[in-house]
Amino acid sequence: MDSQKFLFGDGHHSLAGCIFDPSGVGVSRPGVLFIHGQNSSQKAYEERARIASRDLDAICMTFDLSGHGYDAPNFERYSVYDHLDDVVTAYDYLAAHDALDQTRIGVCGASYGGYLAALLTAHRAVKRLILRAPALSKDIAFPVRPTAKGLPHEVPDGFDSLQVLGRYPGEVLMVESENDEVIPASHITAYLLASPHAQHQVIPEAGHALTNPTWDEVFVKAIVNWFREL
Numbered sequence: 001m002d003s004q005k006f007l008f009g010d011g012h013h014s015l016a017g018c019i020f021d022p023s024g025v026g027v028s029r030p031g032v033l034f035i036h037g038q039n040s041s042q043k044a045y046e047e048r049a050r051i052a053s054r055d056l057d058a059i060c061m062t063f064d065l066s067g068h069g070y071d072a073p074n075f076e077r078y079s080v081y082d083h084l085d086d087v088v089t090a091y092d093y094l095a096a097h098d099a100l101d102q103t104r105i106g107v108c109g110a111s112y113g114g115y116l117a118a119l120l121t122a123h124r125a126v127k128r129l130i131l132r133a134p135a136l137s138k139d140i141a142f143p144v145r146p147t148a149k150g151l152p153h154e155v156p157d158g159f160d161s162l163q164v165l166g167r168y169p170g171e172v173l174m175v176e177s178e179n180d181e182v183i184p185a186s187h188i189t190a191y192l193l194a195s196p197h198a199q200h201q202v203i204p205e206a207g208h209a210l211t212n213p214t215w216d217e218v219f220v221k222a223i224v225n226w227f228r229e230l
Contacts, residue, residue, distance in 0.1 A: 019060070040068065080159065084120070087119075110133060122158060129172045130223060133176065142156060165191065174201070179205055
């Protein structure tokens with residue numbers, strides 16, 4: 001398995017990423033972007049991306065959101081606005097890969113990363129989507145930008161993940177941890193109601209972080225099975 005760590009960015013600051021490419025040859029292959037949760041890092045997704053890349057012959061990418069990974073000491077400098085910019089920048093980096101078919105890009109996000117993955121569908125073409133235990137806008141702090149209108153507690157336009165997902169035409173897999181101590185079942189229900197065509201999978205007995213290898217194995221199998229249709 002060929003993997004390559006690198007730095008990429010949007011001209012303002014650099015993000016750390018890793019590309020997993022099973023063969024390094026061939027063109028028009030699918031791609032999958034993985035988005036980690038808050039206070040986590042791409043490290044949690046590297047093995048999952050490695051397996052998905054191998055089993056799907058896909059080009060997979062992980063990356064660290066601003067204020068995470070090596071940039072964790074600067075966590076307080078960034079907000080959800082920066083993180084959505086990060087996700088769009090990461091998508092564009094993956095989409096520019098020479099061997100990638102840009103019509104066959106899937107995205108997998110967990111928790112806060114699931115929330116961001118849902119928002120991404122309003123900005124870029126995502127063929128298939130996995131949201132594992134996704135957060136909702138009410139879980140997010142929205143600092144008011146100098147040019148923004150409205151009160152601090154209002155959700156800015158384009159940042160209500162349920163509204164965004166309701167307009168998404170692609171296929172969605174909602175993955176729920178049965179014993180999630182962070183994301184309540186009501187969040188999953190809200191997402192399923194927002195996207196009636198979504199499929200739903202529960203990982204039995206699992207907690208939020210999937211610390212049990214058995215839980216993680218179920219999730220990895222779900223990733224591979226879902227993205228076979230890219």
